[in-house]
Amino acid sequence: MLSFDESEDQKLLREALSSLAINFPETYWRLHDGKGEFPQEYFDALASNGWFNLNVPEELGGTGMGLSEVSIAIHEMSKDCGMSAGDILMAICVFAIQTIKTFAREHLRRRLLPELGAGKHVMSFALTEPTSGVNILDIQTTAKREGDGYVINGQKIWITLAHKASLLNVVARTTPKGEASKRTEGLTLFLVERAALKRGQIRADRIDDISMRALGSNNLYLEDVFVPEDNILGQLDRGWEVLPALLNAERISTASMSVGLGQLVLRKATEYAKKRTVFDRPIGSNQAIQFPLARSKADLEGAWAVAQRAAWEFDHGEDCAVSANVAAYMGARAAFFAADRAIQTFGGLGYAKSTDIERHWRDSRLFRTGPVPEEMVLNFLGQRVLNLPRSY
Numbered sequence: 001m002l003s004f005d006e007s008e009d010q011k012l013l014r015e016a017l018s019s020l021a022i023n024f025p026e027t028y029w030r031l032h033d034g035k036g037e038f039p040q041e042y043f044d045a046l047a048s049n050g051w052f053n054l055n056v057p058e059e060l061g062g063t064g065m066g067l068s069e070v071s072i073a074i075h076e077m078s079k080d081c082g083m084s085a086g087d088i089l090m091a092i093c094v095f096a097i098q099t100i101k102t103f104a105r106e107h108l109r110r111r112l113l114p115e116l117g118a119g120k121h122v123m124s125f126a127l128t129e130p131t132s133g134v135n136i137l138d139i140q141t142t143a144k145r146e147g148d149g150y151v152i153n154g155q156k157i158w159i160t161l162a163h164k165a166s167l168l169n170v171v172a173r174t175t176p177k178g179e180a181s182k183r184t185e186g187l188t189l190f191l192v193e194r195a196a197l198k199r200g201q202i203r204a205d206r207i208d209d210i211s212m213r214a215l216g217s218n219n220l221y222l223e224d225v226f227v228p229e230d231n232i233l234g235q236l237d238r239g240w241e242v243l244p245a246l247l248n249a250e251r252i253s254t255a256s257m258s259v260g261l262g263q264l265v266l267r268k269a270t271e272y273a274k275k276r277t278v279f280d281r282p283i284g285s286n287q288a289i290q291f292p293l294a295r296s297k298a299d300l301e302g303a304w305a306v307a308q309r310a311a312w313e314f315d316h317g318e319d320c321a322v323s324a325n326v327a328a329y330m331g332a333r334a335a336f337f338a339a340d341r342a343i344q345t346f347g348g349l350g351y352a353k354s355t356d357i358e359r360h361w362r363d364s365r366l367f368r369t370g371p372v373p374e375e376m377v378l379n380f381l382g383q384r385v386l387n388l389p390r391s392y
C-alpha cells in the first residue's frame with residue numbers, strides 16, 4: 001500500500017534527535033559562527049549517542065539504515081539547529097560512510113566504517129579546483145603511478161572542513177584528457193588517510209567566507225602525496241561512474257538541510273509576525289508579510305516531498321538524478337526565499353546578530369551556488385530531461 005507517512009522508526013529517530021538538539025540552542029551556534037570555531041561538543045554528542053552509526057552496516061556494528069533515514073536526521077538537525085548542524089551529519093554519514101561502504105576496498109571498509117561510526121574521523125570531499133570551476137573534467141590535480149600506489153599533486157578550493165579532516169576523498173586525473181579513450185574517462189577518486197601519510201604534504205588554508213562559518217572551507221594544497229593503490233574508491237580512471245552516486249546523495253542531503261533551515265526561519269518569522277505590533281495590529285495581519293510566509297510553507301513542503309522521493313529512489317537502487325537535482329534546486333530557493341522574507345518580517349532586527357536571522361540568511365544562500373549551482377541543475381534538466389540542445 002502506498003504510504004507517505006514516516007515509519008515508526010523514523011518518527012523515533014526524529015524525536016531522539018530533537019531532544020539532543022535542545023542542548024545546542026541558537027546561542028551556541030552564534031558563538032561558533034562568530035569565532036569560526038568547530039562545534040566540537042555537538043560533534044561529540046552525535047558520536048557518543050551513536051548518530052554517526054546510522055548508515056554503517058549492521059555487521060560492522062552500525063544501525064544499517066539508508067539515505068532516507070540519514071536525510072531525515074539531516075533535516076531534523078537543520079530544522080532545530082541550523083545548517084552547520086546538518087552539514088556535519090552529511091560530512092560523516094554521506095561523504096564518508098556512504099562513499100566508503102559503497103566504493104572502498106573490503107579491508108578499508110572493515111577498519112574505517114566502525115571508526116567513522118564512533119566519531120573518530122572528519123572527512124572532506126575535495127573536488128572543486130580554482131581553474132576548472134564547475135567543469136569537473138577540466139580538473140588539473142594529477143595522480144601518477146609510482147610503485148604500489150599513486151602520487152597526487154594539485155590544488156583544491158573551498159574544501160569544507162579540510163582543516164579538521166583526517167580523511168579526504170580527493171578527485172584527481174590519472175589519465176591526461178587527451179589520452180583518455182572517452183571524454184569521461186581518466187578521473188579517479190582517492191581515499192587519503194592523513195595519519196597514514198608516508199610521503200608528501202597536505203596543507204589547508206581557511207578561507208574567510210560568509211557561510212557555515214563554524215565549519216569553514218579551505219584552499220587545499222597537495223604536494224607529492226603518496227596514496228596506496230588500495231585506497232582508490234571505485235576503479236582507476238572510472239571516477240566518473242562513482243561521482244553520480246556521491247553527488248546525488250550530496251544533493252539529497254543539501255535539499256534536506258535547506259528544507260530544515262527554511263522551516264527554522266519560517267517558524268521564527270511566523271512567531272515574530274504574530275507578536276510584533278505596528279499601527280496597533282500584528283504585522284502578520286498584513287498580506288505583504290503573511291503571504292510570503294505562506295508561500296514559504298508551500299515551497300518547503302514541495303521541496304521536502306521531492307527530497308524524500310529522491311532518497312527513496314536512492315535506497316531502492318533506482319535512478320534518482322532528476323529528483324535529487326530538482327530537490328536540491330527547489331530546497332535551496334525555498335530556504336533562501338524564507339530566510340530573506342524572515343529578514344523583512346523582522347525589519348531592522350533582522351540585521352542584528354542577536355536574532356540569528358542574518359546568520360541563517362547567509363547560510364541559506366550557499367546551496368544556490370554550491371555544491372551544484374542552480375544553472376547547472378537547469379542545464380541538466382534542459383539537456384538530459386527535456387532533450388534540448390546543449391547550451392554550452
Ligand SMILES: Cc1cc2nc3c(=O)[nH]c(=O)nc-3n(C[C@H](O)[C@H](O)[C@H](O)COP(=O)(O)OP(=O)(O)OC[C@H]3O[C@@H](n4cnc5c(N)ncnc54)[C@H](O)[C@@H]3O)c2cc1C
Pocket residue numbers: 124125126127128129132133134135157158159160161209211217366369370371372373374375376379391392
Ligand atoms: C562555502 C562553500 C563550501 C564549499 N564546499 C566544497 C567542498 O567541500 N568540496 C568541494 O569540492 N567544493 C566545495 N565548494 C565549491 C562549490 O561546489 C563550487 O563553488 C560550485 O560548484 C561553483 O563552482 P565555482 O565556484 O568554480 O564557479 P564557476 O565554475 O566559476 O561558475 C561561476 C558561475 O558561472 C555559472 N556557470 C558556469 N558555467 C556555466 C554554464 N555552462 N551555464 C550556465 N552557467 C554557468 C555557474 O553556475 C556559477 O554560477 C564549496 C563552495 C562554497 C562557497
